[in-house]
Amino acid sequence: MSDKGKRSSDEPQDEGWEPPWSFGVEGEPVDTPAWEFSEAEALTSEDGDHPASDDSDDGTVHEAAASQFPPFPLIVPIIEEARPATEETPKEPQTIESRASRVRKVDPPELDIQCEDPCDLSIGPAPRSMTREERDSISKPEESLLLARNLTQSELESIKKSARQDSESLSEPLNQAAEAVSSPSEPVVDDAAEVVAPVAAKEEKPRIEAVRPDPQAEPSDGELEMMIEFEDVTKRFRNQTVLRDLTFRIPRGQTVCLIGESGCGKTVNLKLMIGLIRPDKGRVSFKGEDLARMNEKKITATRIKFGFLFQMAALFDSMSIYDNVAFGLREHRLVDEKDMPDYIRERLTEVGLPPGVDSKKPAELSGGQRKRVGLARALALKPEVMLYDEPTTGLDPIMTDIINELILQTQADKSRSGIIVTHEMRTVTKCADRVIMLYPISRLEPDEPQILYDGPATGLEDHPDPRVRQFVRGEAGERLRELNPDRLGEDPATGIVPMDPDDIMNARPPR
Amino acid sequence: MTTIETPAASTKPLTGTLPQTGVTPVHEPGLIRGGFEALGSSVLELLVFVGNMTLFNLSAMRWLAYRPPRWRNLKPLFYAIGVASTWVVGMTGCFIGMVLAVQSYHSFREMGLETRMGAVINVTLVKELGPVLAATMLAGRVGSAMAAELGTMRVTEQIDALSALGTNPIQVLVVPRLVTCVLLIPLLTIIADCLGIVGGYLISNELFGIDSYFYWYYTSKFVALSDLVAGLFKSIFFGYAIGMVACHRGFHSRAGAEGVGRAATEAFVMSFVLILFIDLVIGTAWNSLYRSWYPDVSESLF
Numbered sequence: 105m106s107d108k109g110k111r112s113s114d115e116p117q118d119e120g121w122e123p124p125w126s127f128g129v130e131g132e133p134v135d136t137p138a139w140e141f142s143e144a145e146a147l148t149s150e151d152g153d154h155p156a157s158d159d160s161d162d163g164t165v166h167e168a169a170a171s172q173f174p175p176f177p178l179i180v181p182i183i184e185e186a187r188p189a190t191e192e193t194p195k196e197p198q199t200i201e202s203r204a205s206r207v208r209k210v211d212p213p214e215l216d217i218q219c220e221d222p223c224d225l226s227i228g229p230a231p232r233s234m235t236r237e238e239r240d241s242i243s244k245p246e247e248s249l250l251l252a253r254n255l256t257q258s259e260l261e262s263i264k265k266s267a268r269q270d271s272e273s274l275s276e277p278l279n280q281a282a283e284a285v286s287s288p289s290e291p292v293v294d295d296a297a298e299v300v301a302p303v304a305a306k307e308e309k310p311r312i313e314a315v316r317p318d319p320q321a322e323p324s325d326g327e328l329e330m331m332i333e334f335e336d337v338t339k340r341f342r343n344q345t346v347l348r349d350l351t352f353r354i355p356r357g358q359t360v361c362l363i364g365e366s367g368c369g370k371t372v373n374l375k376l377m378i379g380l381i382r383p384d385k386g387r388v389s390f391k392g393e394d395l396a397r398m399n400e401k402k403i404t405a406t407r408i409k410f411g412f413l414f415q416m417a418a419l420f421d422s423m424s425i426y427d428n429v430a431f432g433l434r435e436h437r438l439v440d441e442k443d444m445p446d447y448i449r450e451r452l453t454e455v456g457l458p459p460g461v462d463s464k465k466p467a468e469l470s471g472g473q474r475k476r477v478g479l480a481r482a483l484a485l486k487p488e489v490m491l492y493d494e495p496t497t498g499l500d501p502i503m504t505d506i507i508n509e510l511i512l513q514t515q516a517d518k519s520r521s522g523i524i525v526t527h528e529m530r531t532v533t534k535c536a537d538r539v540i541m542l543y544p545i546s547r548l549e550p551d552e553p554q555i556l557y558d559g560p561a562t563g564l565e566d567h568p569d570p571r572v573r574q575f576v577r578g579e580a581g582e583r584l585r586e587l588n589p590d591r592l593g594e595d596p597a598t599g600i601v602p603m604d605p606d607d608i609m610n611a612r613p614p615r
Numbered sequence: 616m617t618t619i620e621t622p623a624a625s626t627k628p629l630t631g632t633l634p635q636t637g638v639t640p641v642h643e644p645g646l647i648r649g650g651f652e653a654l655g656s657s658v659l660e661l662l663v664f665v666g667n668m669t670l671f672n673l674s675a676m677r678w679l680a681y682r683p684p685r686w687r688n689l690k691p692l693f694y695a696i697g698v699a700s701t702w703v704v705g706m707t708g709c710f711i712g713m714v715l716a717v718q719s720y721h722s723f724r725e726m727g728l729e730t731r732m733g734a735v736i737n738v739t740l741v742k743e744l745g746p747v748l749a750a751t752m753l754a755g756r757v758g759s760a761m762a763a764e765l766g767t768m769r770v771t772e773q774i775d776a777l778s779a780l781g782t783n784p785i786q787v788l789v790v791p792r793l794v795t796c797v798l799l800i801p802l803l804t805i806i807a808d809c810l811g812i813v814g815g816y817l818i819s820n821e822l823f824g825i826d827s828y829f830y831w832y833y834t835s836k837f838v839a840l841s842d843l844v845a846g847l848f849k850s851i852f853f854g855y856a857i858g859m860v861a862c863h864r865g866f867h868s869r870a871g872a873e874g875v876g877r878a879a880t881e882a883f884v885m886s887f888v889l890i891l892f893i894d895l896v897i898g899t900a901w902n903s904l905y906r907s908w909y910p911d912v913s914e915s916l917f
Contacts, residue, residue, distance in 0.1 A: 380775055400783070408781035418776035422691075422764075432780040435787075485780070 328355035337386035364542035411482030419466035426462035472503035684791040708807030712814030730829035734837035750853035754886035762882035765865025766875035800854030
């Protein structure tokens with residue numbers, strides 16, 4: 105492990121003055137310097153323990169904290185190489201069906217990108233390398249899709265060949281499934297289903313339970329650590345209610361997409377999660393602790409555990425890119441200044457930015473580059489929860505796919521939860537383990553729940569609620585009539601002509 | 616869909632919400648009731664503003680005590696507020712000294728007291744005009760810029776980003792600006808005083824031919840160190856007011872270009888009014904205190 109982030113106790117800490125009291129929670133000794141607490145808070149182990157929460161005067165706290173702060177695993181270049189896939193970090197919980205549906209729904213534009221991987225997806229137009237998990241997940245629907253795509257024998261052979269290379273993890277039944285697919289004369293579907301079923305059963309993890317379509321059937325706390333919990337949360341701005349009695353829970357490691365019309369409170373949700381705003385009613389908690397009950401120091405320390413990618417990246421425009429990424433590290437003194445250049449360069453490389461970009465100002469970058477710098481800045485603090493506020497809004501399709509891929513790579517860390525606010529359905533289908541769809545309060549009935557949908561992305565298109573289907577398909581439907589009230593005309597059922605909105609506003613009550 | 620019938624179709628009272636917008640029609644209140652409502656609303660807004668400003672001040676003071684700003688954060692502000700303002704403040708002081716000389720010469724000449732102009736010009740400069748005009752120039756140049764900068768940071772979510780990175784925006788943004796304003800405005804006031812004295816002397820001596828010996832003699836006789844201290848003492852409060860008002864307005868800027876522009880304007884106007892108010896209060900208090908400490912001071916200019 106690299107010693108980046110280590111802080112020897114005999115080095116000068118900083119040119120700034122340090123307060124002699126703790127920056128931490130109640131119960132901590134008051135002689136703990138501020139940065140120790142911050143460091144310990146920021147550097148948590150995977151199981152959520154705080155490795156440096158105990159006191160030490162001999163620098164062991166620093167060492168322990170620093171040892172928990174390894175450099176990020178280098179994320180491979182975005183397009184050219186396949187996404188890393190290991191046994192230790194399986195893809196997020198999905199059922200076989202959900203994976204198949206996800207693949208089916210991915211419909212990006214044709215990209216002119218060379219991909220040397222023989223397993224490069226033949227089942228969709230997006231030329232993306234297939235991970236082992238995806239190969240594992242070849243199942244009945246996918247096989248049907250393969251056939252529907254008129255794959256050649258050589259393509260299928262290449263899939264088989266690649267599958268054999270992973271023999272230590274890929275079981276014989278999958279090879280048989282590939283064999284079955286390659287022989288159209290045989291009863292492909294039935295055989296494949298039989299042989300893939302054991303694989304699917306073997307792969308199922310407890311977290312799959314968290315992605316069940318039924319929102320009522322949530323996993324118990326004993327199975328998964330709940331990172332974020334909303335309990336009957338209501339938020340108003342002046343007289344306008346944005347969120348009403350919102351209740352949901354997000355476990356560790358889950359990637360949730362929040363979708364819904366503009367103005368339905370998605371971004372407000374994110375800001376509630378990180379404590380930037382407080383609910384008017386209800387409870388928002390992080391790891392079981394109510395954010396509203398935390399004092400200023402505690403909530404400041406808690407926020408280090410979040411990474412926030414803002415809609416417009418929110419880079420500090422008076423600083424260079426280097427200083428932007430280094431900002432949080434310097435404020436919390438997580439990395440020595442002499443190690444900072446290498447550390448920053450690694451973070452920028454992870455998000456696919458060239459080395460020379462660090463001296464530029466944010467205004468000199470494109471929108472996609474800014475988003476990537478924002479992601480690098482957020483990831484530099486090793487957050488346990490990543491919040492993405494419309495990460496692909498305003499980007500071209502190529503950059504959208506790159507950002508989606510970065511999100512996938514970021515969320516490959518199983519200890520990290522992710523909440524993505526987006527309107528982009530490709531992001532939803534590609535990145536989400538679970539989708540929560542909100543609806544604007546002004547369009548709901550008084551007793552109607554604001555969450556229209558809570559489940560996997562696969563259930564969106566076939567959901568019985570037409571509002572969900574319309575949103576997913578991008579159909580305005582009756583809402584087009586709002587463009588011009590004059591179009592309302594006479595109601596054929598009642599013969600009543602709806603009143604003009606201006607007349608209603610100017611009307612006086614009868615005396 | 617719920618529809619609302621036209622008055623022609625039905626005589627039922629119009630109630631409920633507009634189906635398309637969800638807006639409930641509001642009926643205008645009567646004149647007297649409306650007036651009271653407006654008055655009450657204004658009072659409430661004022662109370663909210665005062666309370667908000669007080670909490671903002673307290674929070675800044677608390678962070679100043681807990682974690683004083685680092686030199687890395689102060690350095691660019693020292694340049695922007697101090698170095699970049701030097702020539703503006705210096706030129707202002709110089710011209711004020713010149714204008715004072717031009718305006719007072721003829722009156723003093725009619726009384727035959729033109730040799731004592733130095734005392735009047737320089738007392739006025741170091742005690743009142745130097746600090747006030749330097750602070751006014753800074754409120755316009757620095758206060759507005761700070762409010763606009765912070766307002767833009769608010770609108771573009773940079774302030775939220777600071778919070779998200781585990782820092783306190785007041786500690787990172789407000790405290791350094793406040794410290795810089797408080798530390799540098801007295802220095803800028805000294806520059807304005809000095810250049811004002813030079814400007815007044817040049818006009819009096821070179822243009823109106825007043826003997827330099829008498830000019831400086833009366834200046835040294837009537838301009839005391841306490842006058843200079845009084846001016847510098849006031850300028851500390853001016854600096855605090857400028858920094859606090861600018862940061863508060865910037866932090867509470869509304870969205871959009873209009874919101875940021877309004878924040879900048881409000882920062883200048885409020886700072887200017889506050890500067891004059893502080894000048895009045897501190898000037899009165901200082902004179903009372905000075906007279907109570909030194910009751911024998913009875914030297915008259917004439």
